[in-house]
Amino acid sequence: MSEENANIENNEQVKGLNFVEEEVYNDLRAGKNGGRLSTRFPPEPNGYLHIGHAKAICMDFGVAEKFGGTCNLRFDDTNPVKEDVEYVDSIREDIHWLGFDWGNREYYASDYFPQLFDLAVRLIKEGKAYVDDQSSEEIARQKGTPQTPGTESPYRNRSVEENLDLFMRMNAGEFDEGCRVLRAKIDMASPNMHFRDPIMYRIIKTPHHRTGTTWKVYPMYDFAHGQSDYFEGVTHSICTLEFVVHRPLYEYFVKELADETYCPRQIEFNRLNLTYTVMSKRKLLQLVNEGLVSGWDDPRMPTISGMRRRGYTPASIRNFINTIGYTKYEALNSVSLLEHAVRDDLNRIATRGMAVLNPLKVVITNYPEGHVETVTMENNPEDPESGVHEMPFSREIYIEQEDFMENPPKKFFRLAPGSEVRLKGAYIIKCEDVVKDAEGNIIELKCTYDPDTRSGLPGAARKVKGTLHWVSAPHAIDAEVRLYDRLFEVENPAAEPDRDFREMLNPDSLRTIQGAKIEPFIIENAKRGAKFQFQRIGYFTPDYDYADEHPVFNRTIALKDSWEKAQKKA
Numbered sequence: 001m002s003e004e005n006a007n008i009e010n011n012e013q014v015k016g017l018n019f020v021e022e023e024v025y026n027d028l029r030a031g032k033n034g035g036r037l038s039t040r041f042p043p044e045p046n047g048y049l050h051i052g053h054a055k056a057i058c059m060d061f062g063v064a065e066k067f068g069g070t071c072n073l074r075f076d077d078t079n080p081v082k083e084d085v086e087y088v089d090s091i092r093e094d095i096h097w098l099g100f101d102w103g104n105r106e107y108y109a110s111d112y113f114p115q116l117f118d119l120a121v122r123l124i125k126e127g128k129a130y131v132d133d134q135s136s137e138e139i140a141r142q143k144g145t146p147q148t149p150g151t152e153s154p155y156r157n158r159s160v161e162e163n164l165d166l167f168m169r170m171n172a173g174e175f176d177e178g179c180r181v182l183r184a185k186i187d188m189a190s191p192n193m194h195f196r197d198p199i200m201y202r203i204i205k206t207p208h209h210r211t212g213t214t215w216k217v218y219p220m221y222d223f224a225h226g227q228s229d230y231f232e233g234v235t236h237s238i239c240t241l242e243f244v245v246h247r248p249l250y251e252y253f254v255k256e257l258a259d260e261t262y263c264p265r266q267i268e269f270n271r272l273n274l275t276y277t278v279m280s281k282r283k284l285l286q287l288v289n290e291g292l293v294s295g296w297d298d299p300r301m302p303t304i305s306g307m308r309r310r311g312y313t314p315a316s317i318r319n320f321i322n323t324i325g326y327t328k329y330e331a332l333n334s335v336s337l338l339e340h341a342v343r344d345d346l347n348r349i350a351t352r353g354m355a356v357l358n359p360l361k362v363v364i365t366n367y368p369e370g371h372v373e374t375v376t377m378e379n380n381p382e383d384p385e386s387g388v389h390e391m392p393f394s395r396e397i398y399i400e401q402e403d404f405m406e407n408p409p410k411k412f413f414r415l416a417p418g419s420e421v422r423l424k425g426a427y428i429i430k431c432e433d434v435v436k437d438a439e440g441n442i443i444e445l446k447c448t449y450d451p452d453t454r455s456g457l458p459g460a461a462r463k464v465k466g467t468l469h470w471v472s473a474p475h476a477i478d479a480e481v482r483l484y485d486r487l488f489e490v491e492n493p494a495a496e497p498d499r500d501f502r503e504m505l506n507p508d509s510l511r512t513i514q515g516a517k518i519e520p521f522i523i524e525n526a527k528r529g530a531k532f533q534f535q536r537i538g539y540f541t542p543d544y545d546y547a548d549e550h551p552v553f554n555r556t557i558a559l560k561d562s563w564e565k566a567q568k569k570a
Helices: 003-010 012-016 019-029 051-066 085-098 109-125 136-142 160-171 221-232 247-254 281-289 304-310 314-324 335-349 520-524 562-569
Strands: 038-041 070-075 106-108 129-132 181-184 199-203 217-219 236-240 265-269 351-353 359-364 373-378 388-393 396-400 420-423 428-436 442-450 477-484 510-518 532-534 538-542 552-558
Touching (some): 019 051, 019 236, 038 051, 038 221, 038 236, 051 070, 051 236, 070 085, 070 221, 085 314, 109 129, 109 181, 109 199, 109 217, 109 221, 129 160, 160 199, 160 217, 217 221, 221 236, 247 265, 314 335, 335 552, 351 373, 351 520, 388 520, 510 520
Parallel strands (some): 236 265, 477 552
Antiparallel strands (some): 129 181, 181 199, 359 396, 373 388, 420 428, 428 442, 532 538
């Protein structure tokens, strides 16, 4: 156990360990693997990472960080048909954005193709592996069921010499894909289906993004994974619960290499399942390929890149993951918990500003024509160091259409004929007249203002029940605003296997508003990654499509969870 690890016994954080951390801690105390700790995050580069992967990233990197160990990034690139360099680059970016780093420990399963091939040859020579000519369908049928034993392949007892010859010719490209595989010879009657002569290698002739056409056979996950852990010196292979049944096979293959001095250990925790979305990479890829979303980084997607583009913060995702924790039981987590974590973090860091999404013009008839003054606005009341900014005020302003009603119900504390409201940071105004077009639509309000009610003046303390946000009409800048909501209208799409998941998409998951009016301060500070609270509306961030001549903002999240309330009413 290292000195840093030894000192942790006196640290308060030991009291709050989750069950995986306890297992790791106990192994370190027992001096296993010489007191060394090495974990790994092993994504397959066949798609973008989603928030479920974020939970694994926080575990793999977090436990190494907590106990003074290391965490490798290893790409499980054993299937060139589905893999792409684009995915490799996106995975790197996502991990860094979440706040983790693997240093110089970036590896690939393809790094170990020579050693894995040599191990396969050794197992053939020892009579522990054989080449099978059956189709995948025949192999599946012949494996039996959990209640009935499998039957042996007619090719199971081929000679070592024939198996070696066939395996070498498989890798030389002499045979078509799917016509032969290499299987481990274990136990066709095992109660664990994964022990019934699992496939170790299959023929794939698609060039690999790193090794080109060097290989024509590629290892299966169950054969490559544990061995790759061993080759890297990984001490703890932390993964999700679906791999519990794979663990005996993991250990079986690893023990072909390991000895009493060092052996990787697999530990499993529950996956992150989230309401109103899907976590299947296959389904997410289908949404992308069919144009049902704009791409992997569509802000409605549960991908890390989509959440980044939508304006989520790394801290909010990590805080959410800490809140739901790690257990040995699968659960469906409410997306409202994630949204709460996002709101909580953005409330702390987002810069406040004014924006009017659906503008209604207001003319303040007793305000001097051509006169412009500035009012002072807090940048963030939660952050005393954030300072203030100046905002222009003029005779003509915009307010939200929904903030005016000609015939309001009781307890409507916004603007109505004859009523007063305060313009945030400025004056109290009173509605005197309503202007309509030929169709009877309200197009303008005529108001008066009380010049003594601005901050610092004698009437500033005068109370009215409503306060509205606004922007100066001559100074407002037009922008496109994209209002994102939940991708699916069904809480758990996976619970309805008889329905096409695409039929459950939320038709209102994206609403685009053209001609929203934004105050100049927001536009001047709208750099990529900036976080704003449009007062009384929600949290927003500049989109990647943002340009000076065409500002675009994504709504990260509303100020309150209106979705849950709506669902309860329904």
